[in-house]
Amino acid sequence: MTKVLLVVNPSSGGEKAKDFQEMAKEKLAQHFEEVIVKHTEKAGDASDFAKEAAKEHYEAVFVMGGDGTVNEGISGLAEEEYRPKFGFFPLGTVNDLARALNMPLDPEEAIQSLDLTKTKSLDIGKINDNYFMNVVAVGTIPQAVNETTVEEKTKLGKFAYAISAFKNLAANQSYNFKVELDGVEKEIESSTVLIGLTNSIGGFEQLLPEAKVSDGLLHFLYLKDSNLLESLQTLPSLLTGVDESNNRVGYHQVKEVKVSIVDSEETLKVNVDGDEGDELPVEVKVLPSHLQVYA
Template sequence: MKKRVLLIVNPSSGGEKARSYEDLAREKLETIFDEVIVKHTKKSGDATAFARGASEENYHSVFVMGGDGTVNEGINGLAELENRPNFGFFPLGTVNDLARALGMPLDPEKSINQLDITKTKPLDIGKINDQYFMNVVAIGTIPESINNVESEEKTKWGKLAYFISGFKEVMTTQFYDFQLTIDSEDLAIKSSTIVIGLTNSIGGFENMLPDAKVDDGMLHLIYIKDTSLVDTLKAVPELVTGVSSANKNVGYLTFKEATIALVDIAADLGTNVDGDEGDSLPISVKVLPSHLTVYA
């Protein structure tokens, strides 16, 4: 049986540089696989549909070339199906958290040239309601600011665009009363921000969750213990340098399944999922251990 691979390319990723790397990636894959099919995304959801189709047609592997959002779409296309091709990607985004967590080169050309399909790794993925994620679910004031960053700003400023928006939002921080059920245990917290991660790298900070591994079978939750702007600012340095245990400024715990809601059921608060806008609360979150095989 022929070993077929699908390469999904987001032409708008990497400041419009995807096209310049596409030929290099296709040529590399042609040295490994019997047949290489290339498809370009034109709108949101295309990468999910393309990946799902490849799975249904028994492709050996699916590769994505794009940013974290495109990688997320590819994973969403594979996650539900019983037959899941091996998954690979070439990072072209603003942050590239999964690439950082896997220790991949962030330079696209190096990533392509160093591809070795004999090196694979099991990859945990998360599920939030009916959507899947590979890196992070963030809730609260700072994540809301990330949702407001336009693609043009990302292209112009890169990761700095998130800092600019986040700083503006911190100055008007809101605090929320949350009700969580963590692995059947109830927990009430007040916080401006909750972050649930699958990997050590969040928002380009490669040590925010230093104990999180891509295949540890756990979700890692941190939240700021803040009821004032002063509290928020005290916690920010710890988030940047990394959190591995709870302390007076930041809460930390690991879990497999949880629900998160606002005590005020009439309030509306959204989420940010792998860098893009996600469902509003309440949400259900769980980990799917070693759900995909990824080229590392």
């Protein structure tokens, strides 16, 4: 009997997840013989549910929620020897993976248009002992994302991040980082470092135009700024997309990255798929074509 798990975060999408649950269940029942529905109640539940489904050899695992719930679902499957096919219904503020896969952002449309006969390969990233599907970021802009409240995100969507980022840039904070790109060390001064897996970062879909969901690469981007004027001068490059280094931004395609801060007295936390992550230093690598995803 083919079984699918549907993990629903009832607090996602302005608490509208339950409105779409039955619709999604009916859609999945057209293809799978048994649909099991579980609701998350706390952080880590989606990951635990996905891990359990992998151990029981479910055919597929779907999650319904925002980027954090999608990250948890992927993280739960990442270390398992048998990994079910993965799918999701976007209910978040940004929905970067949905954007990268050209999925409809409207939940009802995403459910109705889902083709359960087709999957595609999906790279995922590993940062220290955790996993991500979209981006690791550190510095001024990511710190702003960490500080953005749920109320701001609900009211302003992805622009809440942009507003917070601009406020933090005005504080004119830059850092001296030591990075290792595929074994090559260098020191950089920057307000913000991004390590992306997909073209969509923070809802801005052309930031990394060369990034594909299954290219087997990390896309390492940093701003070459040490003051507010230089930060503002990087904006045109970011808005039009970065596919090579220039005098405003640095860009490299790599498979492994290590990032630390030169001043050992200073502490700085990364942001992983929109949520606060570990303190520096971190080690990041790509796991090529690690999952099969419905899209």
